[in-house]
Amino acid sequence: MQQTITLIGSGNVAWQLGQALQKAGHRVEAVYSRTLKNAEALANLLPGCIATDKPDFTQSKSSFFLIAVNDQALQSVADQLNLPANSIVAHTSGSMPMTVLERFPKHGVFYPLQTFTKTKQVDLSEVYFGIEASGKEVYKQLFQLAFTLSRKVQSMSSAQRKVIHIAAVFACNFTNHLFSISKQILEKEQLDFELLKPLVKETVEKAFLLGPDQAQTGPAIRGDEKIIQQHLQYLTDKPDLQNLYRLLSENIRKQL
């Protein structure tokens, strides 16, 4: 069913969500931003959509207000909104509790489990959506809206979202940092990080196919002290990397 939706925010998440909702056949009625020009940039991509910096939506036709602003701004933006009586308001944050919206009778969370950049189109149909709501009817409506974007929609409590965020810090943010280290090691010897791309992709595929515990390889899990000592010696002038190498290797050994 076609829905009429207003986006509150014009950052990376709003950018991707707005275009995906429109492609899915919904009407994005308006984009709100405290900076009008930012709202306009996104509204211009969505036929028939208006841009506004006024938080008074009492005359709006939208049934859904999706808030996609950063965590620091979420509470203050939500506090300024005036919404039509029967509308549903949901935020899209992984780390903020649903309660920041509790002054609205129908509220919830509409959380796409993905990392977004404006410049890189994301296929939302592959993305998990975590839904939480103030009541059964609101849950059903948010679930159905998400289901028009992806088949991977599921219930997710505020506590679960917090745990997912911690898990994602390890699996994504920290992983990316290991890529930075790896690149730095290679470039010191005029080698291109691109060399590791097939290896990294295969590592990811194996981890999800076999499970990461089964897929673990390398000197630490083999207990190959000779190679470990060679590597630590190579890193002598990088004590931070030595510490990290040592700690991660010890943790892998404990996994046995």
Added chain:
Amino acid sequence: MQQTITLIGSGNVAWQLGQALQKAGHRVEAVYSRTLKNAEALANLLPGCIATDKPDFTQSKSSFFLIAVNDQALQSVADQLNLPANSIVAHTSGSMPMTVLERFPKHGVFYPLQTFTKTKQVDLSEVYFGIEASGKEVYKQLFQLAFTLSRKVQSMSSAQRKVIHIAAVFACNFTNHLFSISKQILEKEQLDFELLKPLVKETVEKAFLLGPDQAQTGPAIRGDEKIIQQHLQYLTDKPDLQNLYRLLSENIRKQL
């Protein structure tokens, strides 16, 4: 040009290499293993290929002998081989120097930069091959052979292979360990690791597209102490994970 090749070893690397060489139009003449039954298992997949546990190849027609055995066994296996006078022998190891083969007049390294499992077919055409050789003519021959499997063939010294191995420990082995941790955190709350798959895949794509330094996101790079403290508190009963979270976050901060 079709080459005649003998594989020394019948493990994961030999398994994938044998099949790929045959698909590329070469003739795999023989598979050697100290355990005949292992050689037979692979030889049976390759039409016209024989299995042997005798290291005397003085009567062999092969121009290439590719040694794919584990690092610990490499020297002793190489020491037992008797090869035809004009043949080229190369090992496939990422961490062993070329010099383990120096008693053979024509020797080198034929290193596929990938992680291999028997049960999971790998597309070798996407894999980088690192070539090192005892002389120009041998280099050319090994390069051309690799080029029939992949367009990504390049010169790689023993020193460079060692550095690539260290970089791969960070980008692959340690990354996989972070996936294990992430899975463990999720499962404690009855959440499926699969939830993070689209996020992890996007993280990898972004790291190679934008470079990992540009792609870094998360509480550490934002300096979001509130979230970092919440996460550390959640990990109170897992001191190993707390230490790792702290060290990785500090290192990310230093990157700024």
